[in-house]
Amino acid sequence: MKVLIAGLGLIGGSLALALREHGIADEILGAESSEEHAREALRLGLADRIVTLEEGVPEADLIVLATPADALPLLAVKVLNRVTDRQIVTDVGSIKAELCEVLSMHARRGRFVAAHPMWGTEYSGPSAARREAFAGCNVVLCETERSDADALAAVEEIYRTLGAATLRMDPEEHDLHAAYVSHISHVSSFALALTVLEKEREDRHIFDLAGGGFRSTVRLAKSAASTWVPILLRNKYNVLDVLREHIHQLQIMRRMIERDDAEGLAQAIRRANSVRRILP
Amino acid sequence: MKVLIAGLGLIGGSLALALREHGIADEILGAESSEEHAREALRLGLADRIVTLEEGVPEADLIVLATPADALPLLAVKVLNRVTDRQIVTDVGSIKAELCEVLSMHARRGRFVAAHPMWGTEYSGPSAARREAFAGCNVVLCETERSDADALAAVEEIYRTLGAATLRMDPEEHDLHAAYVSHISHVSSFALALTVLEKEREDRHIFDLAGGGFRSTVRLAKSAASTWVPILLRNKYNVLDVLREHIHQLQIMRRMIERDDAEGLAQAIRRANSVRRILP
Numbered sequence A, B: 001m002k003v004l005i006a007g008l009g010l011i012g013g014s015l016a017l018a019l020r021e022h023g024i025a026d027e028i029l030g031a032e033s034s035e036e037h038a039r040e041a042l043r044l045g046l047a048d049r050i051v052t053l054e055e056g057v058p059e060a061d062l063i064v065l066a067t068p069a070d071a072l073p074l075l076a077v078k079v080l081n082r083v084t085d086r087q088i089v090t091d092v093g094s095i096k097a098e099l100c101e102v103l104s105m106h107a108r109r110g111r112f113v114a115a116h117p118m119w120g121t122e123y124s125g126p127s128a129a130r131r132e133a134f135a136g137c138n139v140v141l142c143e144t145e146r147s148d149a150d151a152l153a154a155v156e157e158i159y160r161t162l163g164a165a166t167l168r169m170d171p172e173e174h175d176l177h178a179a180y181v182s183h184i185s186h187v188s189s190f191a192l193a194l195t196v197l198e199k200e201r202e203d204r205h206i207f208d209l210a211g212g213g214f215r216s217t218v219r220l221a222k223s224a225a226s227t228w229v230p231i232l233l234r235n236k237y238n239v240l241d242v243l244r245e246h247i248h249q250l251q252i253m254r255r256m257i258e259r260d261d262a263e264g265l266a267q268a269i270r271r272a273n274s275v276r277r278i279l280p
Helices: A012-021 A035-043 A053-059 A073-080 A095-104 A149-161 A171-198 A203-209 A212-222 A227-236 A236-258 A262-273 B012-022 B035-043 B053-059 B072-080 B097-103 B149-161 B171-199 B203-209 B212-222 B225-234 B235-259 B262-272
Strands: A002-004 A027-031 A060-066 A089-090 A112-119 A137-141 A167-168 B003-005 B025-032 B062-065 B088-091 B110-118 B138-142 B163-170
Touching: A002 A012, A012 A027, A027 A053, A027 B053, A053 A073, A053 B225, A060 A073, A073 A089, A073 A095, A089 A149, A089 B025, A095 A112, A095 A171, A095 A212, A112 A149, A112 A203, A137 A149, A137 A171, A137 B203, A149 A167, A167 A171, A171 A212, A171 A236, A171 B203, A171 B212, A171 B235, A171 B262, A203 B003, A212 B171, A212 B203, A212 B212, A212 B262, A227 A236, A227 B149, A227 B262, A236 B171, A236 B235, A262 B110, A262 B212, A262 B225, B003 B012, B003 B053, B012 B025, B025 B035, B025 B053, B053 B072, B062 B072, B062 B225, B072 B088, B072 B097, B097 B110, B097 B171, B110 B149, B110 B171, B138 B149, B138 B171, B149 B163, B149 B225, B163 B171, B171 B212, B171 B225, B225 B235, B235 B262
Parallel strands: A002 A027, A002 A060, A060 A089, A089 A112, A137 A167, B003 B025, B003 B062, B062 B088, B088 B110, B138 B163
Antiparallel strands: A112 A137, B110 B138
């Protein structure tokens, strides 16, 4: 299978490595708007050739859209405009409702499979790609009833081969749950890093005193603005909803500490502990 | 060396394992207020015998105080009341100013070494103990000028043998920096867990959509109330100071998202990214 990947960053690059490793892709074409990333991707073997979309789309059996979230909907339209009914297009984007809405009346909608592999790290760019990325991860598929059966089956089979499980979800539902579980973690981590950088004027103290706890809560704060600004703004209403709740929870804890409310704090912490039940 | 450890939880238990592993302790006595933890500690080999403090203190060469933060200052006084000038007492507590103040005029202050190993996990109790805990960690020592030279040298040598580095810090300074770097991470993680548990009514979605990001930011939310309520309340003013700043940073990000301020968000995220410089 010849695969074209548009965007050879963390996710697109990881998919390139995994598709090659599992013998799914015979040849990988890469489309990449950054010249530096294009060179790096070639050097790292993420793509055999760097092409423009115009060059690559007609050649490819499978086209994977892996650009930042803000570029995805229009790119999907432009790519679908050029494919035949034997090609398959899929994406790996973090936001699904707008994308699915934009494509809903497209004459070639059937060739598209809307997908979101629930995987990522705080790193970005071609050098962040990891061949083992998708093993054990969940991949959300949206509006699968609008995809042609063969296209859907092919994408499901690819993720299964990579060791990932697929599940189906309504696009609005996906964006809401992604805000709850993924996007808010990033906002919280960015704000935590800013808090510590603001309060702690001496870097040396941060380094000396940072146990594993701070390192893990602040890990996501290393994530790229180019990835996260589009996600936070495109999923604005869901993110704001959960962010308001998060601030509210912090204010409740603040008032309990102010009032020396040991029992209230203990109850809140024990409630928080119940994430163990869900994520052991 | 015969060692008495008061409190055989995560830190006390880990120290027991490490002291034995490195041949520092020939015999370990454990004092433990929970009968269940006492039984577990014996079963796991954390202590050779469970004793009362009255029984154990006269026998031990080194006494380590590893109880929750609220019990530490009075316990330290009571133990120091019973030691000779050939015994050494040290602690592993997360808060130092109150402890050092309480002990400052004690006739046996010289036998005490105030210490805080910057290590922990989200687990607690004897079964959470890890023999490799202190390898590569930093241990803050406070008011070392009030410790007798031999006691200080012995504690420093023990941590060096376990693979940890010691550094010195003023107790007030320690509590301030610990609030910035360690305590706020816990508050943030508890509040994040409560937010998600509050907003996301279906556990299944949390489980399905939780990538590594959510898992790492919410990891500390599994930490025990019995450990953290005393820390947050005993270090109240420092914790509130940094918590107010954290809420403020979240409110700034919220306003930027509300106003679609992509440039402001990108700048904030890039500032947050600079934690990479400190914690690569």
